[in-house]
Amino acid sequence: MKKIGLYFGTFNPIHIGHxxxxxxxxxxxxxxxxxxxxxxxxxxxKKSTLLDNYQRLEMVYRATEGYENLKPSDIEFGLPQPNYTSDTLVYLQEKYPDYEFSLIMGEDNLNTFHKWKNSDVILGRHHIYVYPRLLDSQLSTDLAENGNVHMVHAPIIEISSSFIRDEIKIGKNIKPLLPAEVWNYIDDNLFYK
Structure with missing residues (x-):
């Protein structure tokens, strides 16, 4: 069974931290x-700073081109909105019965995971891989001890897409924070100005 990690995001824009x-x-x-x-x-x-779905997907395609194991996905574009992660997981399991799907999320999202629709079902059926964030709060003991939750010692990246958008708007050079292909796409199309 092929193991797939699902890394959800608006990717508005995708950056080197992602x-x-x-x-x-x-x-x-x-x-x-x-x-x-x-x-x-x-x-x-209405969110005027959020680029069109396909513009953001294009940036993810450009950013992941050189990575064999990173794949852009528009799987949620065709699902009814508003959409919930639990619905996406059910859809994916039906579409790809030979794949095992896991979630990837930051520690901050795991701390609010209990508020997600069908969080107990998700946790019972799927593994969750968690990367650290700079937090003041402690992780819920129940979740930390759950066998389906895996804390992964990954680099802590404190770059946000909103920071990048704000910097572009005021004319700052943020090229080092973006893959070159993504920067060129943003610059060519005058996004976030």
Whole structure:
């Protein structure tokens, strides 16, 4: 059974921090591929800073081109909105019965995981791989002791897409924070200006 890690995000834009984390999981866990799942824009919410779904997917394609085990995914684009992770997992298991799907998330998301729709079902059926974040709070003991939760010693990357967007808007040079192909795409299309 092929082991797939699902790394969800708006990737608005995808940056080197995303790639460092995804590549670390591909290289240092038993996950064979990491699917970078682009979260679609909720049509009922107006968010002017969020690029179109396919523009963000294009950036993920460009960013992951040189990584054999990192794959862009638009799997949620065709699912009913608003969508929940539990629904995506059910869909994926039906579509790919020979794959084992796990979630990749930051420690901050794991601390609020109990609020997710069907979190107990997700935890019972899927592994969760967690990367550290700079946090003041402690991880829930129940989750830390769950056999399906795997804490992975990964680099702590404190770069945010919102910081990148803000810096572009005010004309700062943020090229080192983005893969060159992504920077060129953003610059050519005057995104986030």
């Amino acid at each position: 790639l460092v984390i995804a590549n670390h999981f591909a290289e240092h866990t038993d996950l064979e591929e990491i699917w970078m799942v682009v979260t679609p824009h909720n049509p009922f919410k």
